[in-house]
Amino acid sequence: MENFILETKGLTKCYGDTAVVKGVDIHVKKGEIYALLGRNGAGKTTIMKMLLGLSRITKGTVHMFGQPFAGNKKEFLGRIGVMIETPGFYPNLTATENLEILSDLRGYIKRDAIKESLGKVGLPYKDKKLFSEFSLGMKQRLGIAAAIIHDPEVLILDEPVNGLDPIGVMETRDFIRELSQDYGKTILLSSHILSEIELLADRIGIIDKGILLEESSFEELKKRNMHYILLSAEPTETVIHMLEEEFHIGDYRIMGNGCIQVFDTEIQTKEIVKFLAERKIYVDAITKCSDTLEDYFKRITGGEGIA
């Protein structure tokens, strides 16, 4: 059995009779970047809030660092850096003053921590600019600075690149990668920006309407699902039956136009053509295709594109 730094079992959240998160099982390994991918309102933030004790868990359990996350809250939370939703700070204070309050509350932070964390996100130390005068991107950076100020082992970041300009997005992405690769930090982030997830995540969990639809490494996902054979041959039902019999395909999908998507890409296309031709079924078209993460997301959630 693998050791997970963060693990949930049957995590459920209900508001009255409505379940907004339904039996979610997340498994985050040490040192990896795990991304929760889902539309707005899919339940990503609610899951993160439950992980941190900000929202009551209706059903299910959370394990952090191999222990149940109940009691010893401060001990656990001291090892986690958090940025949930839009970063909230006091508008009448400067970035440094805001971080001083947070570091004072944490109580055991090294002397230059504020300066270092501000430096890492590209914000000036002891600047006189008030938080109310910050742009959305600067606010986001300050949120990240607050999350890393105490050098946590695990970072939980909700939409970390939200509101950043393209350069800011790139810098934040590099920074998150650096935290994971160079400092061994475990990062759980959520996003609805597929391109970012594609570039950043080691593993992803796809969530839709409060249900975790899939959880796997990005490489595994690519290999397993995002590459497929697109086949056009009639009659469709017979072709599928034959392919099941001969090639033991189990993972396929019939598209609206009658084409068949076969997700077992180990099979050679020429073998399929030869096999069907021998049985007097003529293939109109056959090709190996690659889905983008967005195509895959659409397929798995059975709906429109993200966001």
Next chain:
Amino acid sequence: MLNICRNELKKLKRQKTARMLWAVGILIPAFDTLLCIKNHYPFRNLVGANVLFGSFLVIPFVFSAMLLNLFELEERNHTLKNILVIGVPEWKIFLSKLASALVIVVVFMGIITAYTVAGGIFLRNYISDVFHIFGIFLITSLCSVCAAMPVALLIILLRKRNLIAMIAINCFILIDFLFLWQLSMFHCLEMHLPVLAAYRITYPLTIIEYTDNLRLGLDTLYYPMDKGIFLLGATTAASLGISLWLYKRQEADV
């Protein structure tokens, strides 16, 4: 706990609401003192007036409004989640905000003492016991704050609707003050309201020079000390207990 309390006060830096409250707390007792100086009242009257307007009107108002401000600023700026994810328990947050509002009360008591002493110098009948004067304001203000503690309940219930909360606490403080203002009317002396008990049990302490009139006042306003302290203690404990319970329940889902 001290750290959290200090941070609560830092949050008021450059804040408009806090500045307005400071202005109210500084200007009203100053106006009251100037009025006494202008009318050449004796020093004992200046102390009496500052106890009535300062300790029983300005102090409970400033305390309530600052407390509301401290709770409400976390709601407005979505900062509570930052504190909760550090692992600071809700009861500590609640008590630190309460303690910070009390620290501000003590600062205002110092300001009122300074006004009273300065007024005494102008009136040329100043009794030079600054600590005695400060003691009078300290005890009367604390009793008045205890009597006004049900506002904590209003603040916790209404803090997400700032305007309604501000109107509600102001109404509470003003109604309390009207009872004091009309103490001899409306059968107020037969009532057992916390604010009346606070005023009546602290009244003997505020007398710095006995006269026949004051003797009469003492007899009229007499309220048993033990009963008064019990009433204030029970009001404070019940208000804080229920408020804290509600706060913890509400904060469970940020």
